[in-house]
Amino acid sequence: MSERRVVTRRDFVRGTAGAAMGVSLFGVGWAEQATREPRSATVILVRDQRALSAGHKVDVGVLREMLAETVTRVTGKANARDAWRALVTPEDLIGLVPTPHLNPTHQEVVAAVRTALVDAGIPADRIRLAQGGPEKAEACTALISLPALKAHWLTGIGTVLKNYIMYSGHPSHYHDENNDRLGEIWLKPHVKGKTRLVLVDALRPLCDKGPQPDPRYLWDYKGLIAGTDPVAVEAVCLKIITAKREALRGEPWPLSPPPLCVQMADKRYGLGTCKMDEIRLERAGWAEGALV
Numbered sequence: 310m311s312e313r314r315v316v317t318r319r320d321f322v323r324g325t326a327g328a329a330m331g332v333s334l335f336g337v338g339w340a341e342q343a344t345r346e347p348r349s350a351t352v353i354l355v356r357d358q359r360a361l362s363a364g365h366k367v368d369v370g371v372l373r374e375m376l377a378e379t380v381t382r383v384t385g386k387a388n389a390r391d392a393w394r395a396l397v398t399p400e401d402l403i404g405l406v407p408t409p410h411l412n413p414t415h416q417e418v419v420a421a422v423r424t425a426l427v428d429a430g431i432p433a434d435r436i437r438l439a440q441g442g443p444e445k446a447e448a449c450t451a452l453i454s455l456p457a458l459k460a461h462w463l464t465g466i467g468t469v470l471k472n473y474i475m476y477s478g479h480p481s482h483y484h485d486e487n488n489d490r491l492g493e494i495w496l497k498p499h500v501k502g503k504t505r506l507v508l509v510d511a512l513r514p515l516c517d518k519g520p521q522p523d524p525r526y527l528w529d530y531k532g533l534i535a536g537t538d539p540v541a542v543e544a545v546c547l548k549i550i551t552a553k554r555e556a557l558r559g560e561p562w563p564l565s566p567p568p569l570c571v572q573m574a575d576k577r578y579g580l581g582t583c584k585m586d587e588i589r590l591e592r593a594g595w596a597e598g599a600l601v
Contacts, residue, residue, distance in 0.1 A: 348582045349589060350541035353382045356532040356595040360512055365529065367417040367512065376421050376508075378593055379535045383506065393429035396505040397451050403431065404439025404449035404503075406472060407510075408457040412522040414510045418533075419455060422508065446476045447499035454507045458514035458534070458546050460526070464488035465568030466550060469507055469543035476500050489569035492578035495539065507542045509534040516553040528553065531595065540574045540581030541588045545601060547571055548585065552600035 355378050359371045377389035386392040397403050405422060407414035419438075427433050439445040439452060446452065454472050461467025463484040470491040474480045477494045494500060511532035518526055530549070536542045547568060554562040575583040582588060590601065 348584075348587050350536060350538035350582050350587065351383075351589045351591060352534065352536040352538070352541050352545045353379050353591050353593070354532060354534050354545070354599070354601070355379045355382070355593045356511075356530070356599065358531060358595045358597075360531040361529050365513060367415055369417055369421065372417055372421050372512075373425070375533050375594070376418075376425055379508065379533045380425070380506070382591055382593065383535050383537065389425060390429045393426055393431070397426070397431060397453075399431055399435065401431075401435060401451040402449050403436045404445065404452045405436065405455055406440050406452055407438070407455040408459075408467075408472060409440045412457055412459050412515045412527075414455050414457045415512055418508075418510045418512070422453060422455065441475055443476050443478050443497070443499050446473075446503065449503060451505050452500070452503045454504055454539070456507075456509055458509050458511040458530070458549065460515060460517050460550055460554075460564055462518065463566070464491065464570060465564040465566050466543070466547050466571065468509060468546045469539050470495070470570045470574055473500060485566050486569065488566060489573040489577075491570040492540075492574035492580050495574070495580055496578060504539065505537070507536055507539050509542060509546055511546070511549070514550065514553070516550050516557070526557075530598070532599075538581035540571065540583050543571050543574070544583045544585060544588060545590060549600045556600070 355375045357371050357375050359368055360375060361367060380389055380392040384392040384395045386395055405419055407419050423436055426436055439449050456468045456472035459467050461471060464471050465488060473494045474483055476497065477483060483491050511530050511534050513527055514530050515522055516526045534542060534545055571583050574580045
């Protein structure tokens with residue numbers, strides 16, 4: 310395995326422009342502006358077979374171990390306290406942004422993050438739930454995105470990029486083929502530059518019919534996926550969802566509508582890289598059925 314490279318907060322805030330996709334897609338102007346500089350991002354995948362019981366109940370102790378492993382690998386710090394303090398400060402007003410409805414982020418994940426922040430010296434009154442309208446993001450100086458891994462019938466994938474859809478003030482404007490515009494929400498003044506960590510709840514993902522949780526398409530993946538490049542994290546999530554769908558059908562089973570948002574977050578909005586060959590995936594823990 311190659312030497313670990315930690316993507317810093319500066320890397321995330323600055324973002325990276327996508328390589329040119331060609332005049333046929335974006336026109337001469339975009340093709341001329343696109344950078345050809347090499348890019349890279351690191352995404353962490355931590356899984357533990359003990360994370361869920363046979364009845365799908367979360368083992369909180371195991372989850373806390375997974376969370377500590379995840380944040381130390383994201384930041385390169387020696388322990389969880391130093392890792393969280395590398396991401397946020399006691400002066401920040403920190404907004405936790407879970408998926409709120411229909412196959413939501415496990416409450417145990419939200420609680421574990423809150424507890425870990427307090428253990429790291431962040432005052433409890435500086436941590437709040439921030440899922441909701443634009444005013445929720447505007448009130449915060451730092452955001453920790455906590456989406457659940459799932460497919461979505463209106464955006465293809467309903468994980469990282471869609472998690473801020475309520476911050477747009479007009480969520481219906483980003484459905485169906487307009488999901489390609491989800492990346493622009495991350496550049497709005499009340500959101501831009503505030504996300505310190507993307508931490509995906511992949512304990513029990515949903516690979517079809519989302520957001521309504523159809524039991525046929527839920528499975529115990531028992532993982533956390535994290536990074537500071539939201540597009541890279543979403544690209545890994547998309548690969549897992551796609552691989553699970555193909556495993557269920559025994560043949561390609563494309564998401565509908567196509568999750569155009571992932572590629573466009575890179576190529577149009579410059580939020581990070583969607584190319585798997587530019588993403589260093591660092592795995593830890595249970596390997597069976599990883600799908601990526």
